[in-house]
Amino acid sequence: MxxxxxxxxxxxxxxxxxxxxxxxxxxxxxxxxxxxxxxxxxxxxxxxxxxxxxxxxxxxxxxxxxxxxxxxxxxxxxxxxxxxxxxxxxxxxxxxxxxxxxxxxxxxxxxxxxxxxxxxxxxxxxxxxxxxxxxxxxxxxxxxxxxxxxxxxxxxxxxxxxxxxxxxxxxxxxxxxxxxxxxxxxxxxxxxxxxxxxxxxxxxxxxxxxxxxGKVTFEVTVTGREQHAGTTPIGQRRDALQAFVRVAAGMQAAAMRVGEPVRFTIGRVEVTPNAPSVIPGRVVFRIDLRYPDNDTLGALAAELEAIAAREAEPCEVRTVRLVDEPxxxxxxxxxxxxxxxxxxxxxxxxxxxxxxxxxxxxxxxxxxxxxxxxxxxxxxxxxxxxxxxxxxxxxxxxxxxxxxxxxxxxx
CATH class of the missing domain: 3.40.630.10 (Zn peptidases)
Structure with a gap:
């Protein structure tokens, strides 16, 4: 037929x-x-x-x-x-x-x-x-x-x-x-x-x-302390946005070391309170990580979590895996x-x-x-x-x- x-x-x-x-x-x-x-x-x-x-x-x-x-x-x-x-x-x-x-x-x-x-x-x-x-x-x-x-x-x-x-x-x-x-x-x-x-x-x-x-997605929450931007000395700050910058840079460098065909994206960032004269007290961001080989994907995902824990200091950090698909x-x-x-x-x-x-x-x-x-x-x-x-x-x-x-x- x-x-x-x-x-x-x-x-x-x-x-x-x-x-x-x-x-x-x-x-x-x-x-x-x-x-x-x-x-x-x-x-x-x-x-x-x-x-x-x-x-x-x-x-x-x-x-x-x-x-x-x-x-x-x-x-x-x-x-x-x-x-x-x-x-x-x-x-x-x-x-x-x-x-x-x-x-x-x-x-x-x-x-x-x-x-x-x-x-x-x-x-x-x-x-x-x-x-x-x-x-x-x-x-x-x-x-x-x-x-x-x-x-x-x-x-x-x-x-x-x-x-x-x-x-x-x-x-x-x-x-x-x-x-x-x-x-x-x-x-x-x-x-x-x-x-x-x-x-x-x-x-x-x-x-x-x-x-x-394979794909792994994370939600990362960096928690610092909101303080006055004009009166708080640099060395005494727990600036969540600066912590995010360090974490993001470290993660990008780790992904670049793995090289093609890795796909690493920070696609969403929320800053609180997002005010011009207040030190940011909280940043929440999403990570999208993809790689064809499951062993490499798993190792890189674990490395990103370790980078977040290390580079966020003196702020606190919480990393949650939303998707973990081989x-x-x-x-x-x-x-x-x-x-x-x-x-x-x-x-x-x-x-x-x-x-x-x-x-x-x-x-x-x-x-x-x-x-x-x-x-x-x-x-x-x-x-x-x-x-x-x-x-x-x-x-x-x-x-x-x-x-x-x-x-x-x-x-």
């Missing part, structure tokens, strides 16, 4: 979903468990219903759309990504993967064939971590990597907890049934834009992702299936490691998993200028369709 995606339908749906949370300046602001994401849920559920797919959710607020299989008890083939965005996000991050998955399932449904096992499209809750930190909450809860109690207690900048936001979601979609967390999965495939330039620079269209590099690899058989599909569609492909984190990280220990990348223009992502070409979107969806049809037993 020859199955073909509808490239125009997929593209029009990508553009339509960009209306939910559209920003006047361009791009989208569709953060996790927001009214904008609720609107996107309704739109996606409606599209799934047109193909005879039934919606469901779970305690984590993940959205599932199921195309029934001949064996209703068989573990489903799970495909998708996420639809939440950064506050100044683009039209493709996450959304491409979710709607490419929906398109693949829709084509199979329209063909009138019944797959051997169910096909289930997923949009994971809070992949981005922009409203609630850390990200990838929905997939982490699904995989048992986080507890409900710890996750539901997290609050956003306005004091709203994840638990409260999930209660609002479930109230808004009271007629949508619940699935258990961590139900069995036969295989998982996640399409995504690359969010880098390797494919574009090589002139390739399909990225066969070999794995995701590098993971993907299933060789699924990667080979992606390569075969790319060859059938005559689109150039290459293997590459994902430098960015994705929900597939959490699903890989549960079931054979893989990712399909398509080019991202200029490597720009998490920005209104984020862009993927229509023919690349179509190619990625076509490859996904072939892989899913094979995994689900479509004849």
């Amino acid at each position: 020859t199955l073909s995606i509808d490239a125009d339908r997929l593209w029009s749906r990508l553009m339509a979903l960009g209306e939910d949370g559209a920003r006047p300046e361009g791009g989208v602001n569709r953060q996790a468990l927001s009214a904008e994401e609720f609107a996107a849920w309704r739109r996606v559920i409606g599209w799934g219903a047109e193909a005879g797919m039934t919606p469901a959710t779970d305690a984590a607020g993940n959205l599932f759309l199921t195309l029934a299989g001949a064996d209703s008890d068989a573990a489903p083939v799970l495909i998708g990504s996420h639809i939440d965005s950064q506050p100044t996000g683009g039209l493709f991050d996450g959304t491409f993967g979710t709607l490419a998955a929906l398109e693949a399932a829709t084509v199979i449904a329209e063909a009138g064939t019944v797959p051997t096992r169910p096909i289930r499209v997923v949009a994971w809750m809070n992949e981005e971590g922009s409203r609630f930190a850390p990200g990838m909450m929905g997939s982490a809860l699904f995989a048992g990597r986080r507890t409900e109690a710890a996750t539901f207690a997290v609050r956003d900048a306005d004091g709203v907890s994840v638990g409260e936001a999930l209660a609002a979601l479930h109230a808004a979609f009271a007629d949508v049934p619940r699935l258990p967390l961590g139900f069995p999965v036969h295989a998982y495939v996640e399409p995504h834009i690359e969010q880098a330039e390797a494919l574009e620079q090589a002139g390739n269209v399909i990225g066969v992702v070999t794995g995701i590099q 590098s993971n690899g993907f299933d060789p058989a699924l990667m080979a299936a992606i390569e075969r599909a790319a060859e059938r569609h005559d689109v150039p492909a290459q293997r590459l490691l994902s430098a960015a984190g994705h929900d597939a990280r959490h699903i890989a220990p549960l079931a054979p998993s893989a990712m399909i990348f398509i080019p991202c223009r200029g490597g720009i992502s998490h920005h209104p200028d984020e862009w993927a070409e229509k023919d690349h979107v179509a190619a990625g969806a076509a490859v996904l369709l072939d892989v899913v049809a094979e995994a689900a037993g479509v004849r």
